[in-house]
Amino acid sequence: MTKPPLRALVYGDVDLNIIDGSAVWAQSMTQALAAAGCEVTLLLKAAVQTDRLVAPLSSVPGVTLRKPYEEQLLPDLGTRGLTPDQAVELMARLDGESHFDLVVVRGLRLATLAAHNETLAGRLWTYLTDVPQNVAELNSAAVSELTDIAVASRFLLCQTEELRGFLESSVPAACGKSVLFPPVVVVPDDARGTGTPSEPLRLVYTGKFAPRWNTLEMTQLPEVLEERGVPAEMHMIGDKVHRDSADWAKRMSRALEGTDGVVWHGGQPRAEALRLSAGCDIGLSWRAPEMDASLELSTKVLEMGAIGLPVVLNHTPMHEELLGSDYPLYAGEDLDSVANTIVLASDPEVYAEAARRCGAAAARFSLERAAERLRGCLRDVRPAAPAGTDPQRPLKVVIAGHDLKFFTRLGEHLKSLPGLDVRFDEWESLRAHDQYRSKELAGWADVVICEWCGPNALFYAKNKRADQRLVVRLHRFELYAEWPRKLDIEKVDAVVCVSPYYADLTRELAGWPADKVVVLPNWVDVEQLRRPKLAGAEFTLGMIGIAPSRKRLDRGLDVIAELRRRDPRYTLAVKSKQPWDYWWIWNRPEEREYYERTYRMIHRNDLLAEGVVFDPFGPDVANWLRRIGFALSTSDDESFHLAPAEGAASGGVPAVLNWPGADTIYSRRWLHEDPGAMADAIHSIVSEGRFDAARAAAQAEITENYALEKVCRMWTDLVVSGTVPEPVSLPDSAVTA
Structure with a gap:
C-alpha cells in the first residue's frame, strides 16, 4: 500500500511582501519540500499586499497557503504581522487540525518559543541564521537558548559548513542534529544573461537597501566609472529601505530617485527581478568589511551566477570556498577598489571566466539538489515498518543498561520504527536500578536487549x-x-x-556455543561525518582519546616526530580528556608515571613541542575531523576502535597499528607493523600525491561496511526475526591505495 505523503508546515518570521533573502527562503523552502514529495502548508506572517512571492506558489502541486489576516485566524492581529507568540500559537492550532510530520521554522525568537511548546517539540526543523556568529556574541544566555532549540529540534538546518561547525563547537546539543541546507536557487527559464559585457556596462543589485550592504555607495559607481572611461548604469531592484538612521534612509531614497546613471526598478516579483537582472552585465554583492565574518551565504550571489552573470563581491574564506582563491572579481573595502574590479570585468576574457565560476558554483544550489538533500532527511521522519511486524500489534522491545551512549543512535532508530514499541530501562549504575520497573518490563517485553554483559544481563536472564x-x-x-x-x-x-576477533575471544574465554556469539559491527554516522576537508588537512594527524595508557600516545608521538623530521608542516592534533580527568586512571601509579613521562617528552623535544596540539574533549568530532587527514590508532589492543573509521568516513585516511583483530575490521592497506612503517606510509601517500585516492578508497570501505543506516538494518533484522548478518567484506589485502 502506498504511504501518504509527509505533511510539512513552514513558517518564517519574515514578511513575504518584501523581497529579501529571508522572504525568498520561505518561498524556496516550500518549493523544495514540495519537490521532495511533501504536502506543504506555508503559514504567512502578514496580510498579502503584493503577491510577488506568494503567487508562484499557488500553482505548485501539494502547496497550501494559510493567510491569518485574510482568514481571520486570530483576533487582535497587529499591522506588522504575527508576533512570534501568535505564530507559535497558530502553528500549534494548525497542527491540531492536520497533524504535521515536520515543522520548519526560521527566526531565533520564534524558534525559542516553538522549542518550549510541547506540541511542536521533537518535530521542529529549525533553520538557523539570525544567531550569534562569533565567540564574543555567544554568551551563556545565547548558548542556553540555542541548547533548548537544539534539544527540541529533529534537525538544525545550517546554511553553510562554517555555521554548522561554529554551532557544533559551541552548543554540544547541536552535534548529530546539524545538517547542511544551503540556499536554494530557482530561476525562470527565460532569465539568462547574454554572456558578454555591453556598453554602457550595466551593473545590478537586488535586495534590501541598508548601510552595511553598501547600497548608498553603489549609487556613486556610474560617476566613478565614468572618470575611468567606462560608461555604466547602476540598476537597483527592491523597495525595502532600512530606517535605522532617518538621515541615511533619506539619502538612500534620494540617491535611488535622482542620481544620474542609477535606474531604480522598485520592488518586483522575484521572477521579474531575475529577468531584469539577466538583462544586465555584472551583479554586485559588495558589503562592509564587518560582514566578512558572516557565516551566511548570500542567495543573491547564487542567483546572479545561475542566470549567467559574474558577481563583484568581498574576498572572504567562504567566497574562496565557493569560487576559488583566484576568482578575478574580488573587491577591496573602498569604492575605488570596486570600480577598478569592474573595469577589470569589462575585459571579455575576465568576464567569461568569472561568469563561468559563478555559474558552476550556483549549479550546486539548484532546486533539484535541495530536494535531494531533503529526501535524505525525510527518510528518517517516517520509516517503513520492518517486514514481519504489525504496527497494530507492535513487537515489544526493552533496551536495558547502565550506560547507553554507545547504543543511542541504534535505540533511536528502533524506537522510530512502526511495528516496534521500544522502552528503556536505564540503570543508575552497573548494579543500581529500579527493580520494580525492571521486573515490570521483563514481564512486558517480547525482546530484551542488554547493552553491556553486566548485572543487567544477569537480571534479565534470570x-x-x-x-x-x-x-x-x-x-x-x-x-x-x-x-x-x-x-x-x-x-x-x-x-x-x-568484531570477529572479539567474538572468537568471547567463545574461547566464556566457553559459550559458537552459534550464540554473533558479530554486529559498530556504526559510523557517515552522513554527519562526510564534510569538506580544510586546506592542508593531509599534513594533520589526529588521535581521539588517549586514556588509559594502552591507547599508546607515545607511539603517536613517535609517528609525528619521524614525519616532522621530513617536513615540519606535519602536526598531531589530540582530541581527548586528559588522564587526570579520570580518577580511576590517575589514581593508579603506573598510569600517572606513564603520562608524566610522555608529557615531559613532548615538552623537551623541539619536534614535538611545536608539532602537537591538544584539543578539548567534546561531541563536535565531525567538525574537528575537517582538519584531520590521517586518523591514528596506535593502541595495544582494541575491540573495534571507532576513531580511524570516523576519520575515514570524514574523508581522511585511517592509519592503524596491527593490534590483535585489526585485520578483521580494517583492510590491510591501512595496517602498519610499527610507528616507523606508519610514518613511511603516511609520507608516501602525501609526497606522491595519492592522498585524494587513498581517502576516497577509505571512505568507500567504511561506508560499505559500517554506515549507520546499514548497521541499523542489521540490528532491526536481529531484533525482529533473529537474523544474523553476513560478516563484513574487506578489500583484498593486496590492493593498495
Whole structure:
C-alpha cells in the first residue's frame, strides 16, 4: 500500500511582501519540500499586499497557503504581522487540525518559543541564521537558548559548513542534529544573461537597501566609472529601505530617485527581478568589511551566477570556498577598489571566466539538489515498518543498561520504527536500578536487549520467559570480568560482539556455543561525518582519546616526530580528556608515571613541542575531523576502535597499528607493523600525491561496511526475526591505495 505523503508546515518570521533573502527562503523552502514529495502548508506572517512571492506558489502541486489576516485566524492581529507568540500559537492550532510530520521554522525568537511548546517539540526543523556568529556574541544566555532549540529540534538546518561547525563547537546539543541546507536557487527559464559585457556596462543589485550592504555607495559607481572611461548604469531592484538612521534612509531614497546613471526598478516579483537582472552585465554583492565574518551565504550571489552573470563581491574564506582563491572579481573595502574590479570585468576574457565560476558554483544550489538533500532527511521522519511486524500489534522491545551512549543512535532508530514499541530501562549504575520497573518490563517485553554483559544481563536472564528473546551486547570491558561466567547462556539467544576477533575471544574465554556469539559491527554516522576537508588537512594527524595508557600516545608521538623530521608542516592534533580527568586512571601509579613521562617528552623535544596540539574533549568530532587527514590508532589492543573509521568516513585516511583483530575490521592497506612503517606510509601517500585516492578508497570501505543506516538494518533484522548478518567484506589485502 502506498504511504501518504509527509505533511510539512513552514513558517518564517519574515514578511513575504518584501523581497529579501529571508522572504525568498520561505518561498524556496516550500518549493523544495514540495519537490521532495511533501504536502506543504506555508503559514504567512502578514496580510498579502503584493503577491510577488506568494503567487508562484499557488500553482505548485501539494502547496497550501494559510493567510491569518485574510482568514481571520486570530483576533487582535497587529499591522506588522504575527508576533512570534501568535505564530507559535497558530502553528500549534494548525497542527491540531492536520497533524504535521515536520515543522520548519526560521527566526531565533520564534524558534525559542516553538522549542518550549510541547506540541511542536521533537518535530521542529529549525533553520538557523539570525544567531550569534562569533565567540564574543555567544554568551551563556545565547548558548542556553540555542541548547533548548537544539534539544527540541529533529534537525538544525545550517546554511553553510562554517555555521554548522561554529554551532557544533559551541552548543554540544547541536552535534548529530546539524545538517547542511544551503540556499536554494530557482530561476525562470527565460532569465539568462547574454554572456558578454555591453556598453554602457550595466551593473545590478537586488535586495534590501541598508548601510552595511553598501547600497548608498553603489549609487556613486556610474560617476566613478565614468572618470575611468567606462560608461555604466547602476540598476537597483527592491523597495525595502532600512530606517535605522532617518538621515541615511533619506539619502538612500534620494540617491535611488535622482542620481544620474542609477535606474531604480522598485520592488518586483522575484521572477521579474531575475529577468531584469539577466538583462544586465555584472551583479554586485559588495558589503562592509564587518560582514566578512558572516557565516551566511548570500542567495543573491547564487542567483546572479545561475542566470549567467559574474558577481563583484568581498574576498572572504567562504567566497574562496565557493569560487576559488583566484576568482578575478574580488573587491577591496573602498569604492575605488570596486570600480577598478569592474573595469577589470569589462575585459571579455575576465568576464567569461568569472561568469563561468559563478555559474558552476550556483549549479550546486539548484532546486533539484535541495530536494535531494531533503529526501535524505525525510527518510528518517517516517520509516517503513520492518517486514514481519504489525504496527497494530507492535513487537515489544526493552533496551536495558547502565550506560547507553554507545547504543543511542541504534535505540533511536528502533524506537522510530512502526511495528516496534521500544522502552528503556536505564540503570543508575552497573548494579543500581529500579527493580520494580525492571521486573515490570521483563514481564512486558517480547525482546530484551542488554547493552553491556553486566548485572543487567544477569537480571534479565534470570527473569526471562520461555517465549521471550534475550540479546546481550558484550564489550571488551566485561569480557575479563565476573559477569560472563555467571550468565546462564541457555537463557540468551544471541551475544553480540563488534568484531570477529572479539567474538572468537568471547567463545574461547566464556566457553559459550559458537552459534550464540554473533558479530554486529559498530556504526559510523557517515552522513554527519562526510564534510569538506580544510586546506592542508593531509599534513594533520589526529588521535581521539588517549586514556588509559594502552591507547599508546607515545607511539603517536613517535609517528609525528619521524614525519616532522621530513617536513615540519606535519602536526598531531589530540582530541581527548586528559588522564587526570579520570580518577580511576590517575589514581593508579603506573598510569600517572606513564603520562608524566610522555608529557615531559613532548615538552623537551623541539619536534614535538611545536608539532602537537591538544584539543578539548567534546561531541563536535565531525567538525574537528575537517582538519584531520590521517586518523591514528596506535593502541595495544582494541575491540573495534571507532576513531580511524570516523576519520575515514570524514574523508581522511585511517592509519592503524596491527593490534590483535585489526585485520578483521580494517583492510590491510591501512595496517602498519610499527610507528616507523606508519610514518613511511603516511609520507608516501602525501609526497606522491595519492592522498585524494587513498581517502576516497577509505571512505568507500567504511561506508560499505559500517554506515549507520546499514548497521541499523542489521540490528532491526536481529531484533525482529533473529537474523544474523553476513560478516563484513574487506578489500583484498593486496590492493593498495
